[in-house]
Amino acid sequence: MALTFPFSAIVSQDEMKLAILVCAVDPSVGGVLVFGDRGTGKSTAVRALAALLPKMRAVVGCRYGCDPTASNTQCPDCDALRAQGKTVLPSHLVSVPVVDLPLGATEDRVVGALDLERALSQGTKAFEPGLLARANRGFLYIDEVNLLEDHLVDLLIDVAASGENVVEREGLSVRHPARFVLIGSGNPEEGELRPQLLDRFGLSVEVRTPQTLAERVEVVKRRDAFERDPEGFSALWKKEDERTRRSIVAGRKRLKSVAIPDSVREAAAKLCMALGTDGLRGDLTLIRAARAFAALHGDAQVGDKHLRKVAAPALRHRLRRNPLDDSGSSTRVDRAVAELLAA
Known part of the structure; x- marks a missing residue:
């Protein structure tokens, strides 16, 4: 492989x-x-x-990789096994x-x-x-x-x-x-x-393409090192990748316990209203992304700093074109964040 x-x-x-x-x-x-x-x-x-x-853990032999613990989202094959009286389906890590x-x-x-x-x-x-x-x-x-x-x-x-x-x-x-x-x-x-x-x-x-000389040189240097010795290069970054993997696992476990104060929900709603996003999908995504970001970094509660970090990716593609404002969507989000979520 x-x-x-x-x-x-x-x-x-x-x-x-x-x-x-x-x-x-x-x-x-x-x-x-x-x-x-x-x-x-x-x-x-x-x-x-x-x-x-x-x-992840999946049912053995399942063509859809069903979660053995989630009976409400399983395929017909897994449902048939449960109907036969198998309350605990055999599973393995994949x-x-x-x-x-x-x-x-x-x-x-x-x-x-x-x-x-x-x-x-x-x-x-x-x-x-x-x-x-x-x-x-x-x-x-x-x-x-x-x-x-x-x-x-x-x-x-x-x-x-x-x-x-x-x-x-x-x-x-x-x-x-x-x-x-x-x-x-x-x-x-x-x-x-x-x-x-x-x-x-x-x-x-x-x-965007890296704009600084140091970044461009480093990109080419790392890519060349990987192509010449994939195993050796990957070994150099194994600990860092493993640290990131542990952060993901810990973040998933912590996610449900991360608190979201009403003040943060209000701040997210004000931001979406100021930007004129259609519907409520932007509000929901902004809150979910901020909570996941907080969980990833081990924070017990979502705050304005988390909203600021995820606001642009959560909202920039939901903005309507404004004929009176030729600024890019990222600029418009950054401007609203600066006005409503002061550091």
């Missing part, structure tokens, strides 16, 4: 790494959209995530899936279809799970997400909203859990993302 570039060795791009870690602690934040220049480490960060995440969705993927490959081999050899109708099934309880990564075909966009919106994939075709009627964290990356010069899908991403981050 080929080694991936260590997450901790990525130079700068702090906001992108923060957003990914926040979603790793609390998947309900809703995923990450990474827009920016080519060659800035977007794909590298996502691939590094797979090696960084702690393993890697958290990070699944790529290629731009040219067919709908059958994404949602699943009839298993033709079994149909021809045994004469039985059986379901062959697709990419959404493989991504259950993990991460679904779409590179160049802004170029994704419209019919796949519509499909992803439905599944992301329900957490369930429904397949009705070729005499099959299948429902299975498909709860995943959506991560997309792209170059804004190649087209905008449809608003319906854009709104489904909890966090949106902007990445």
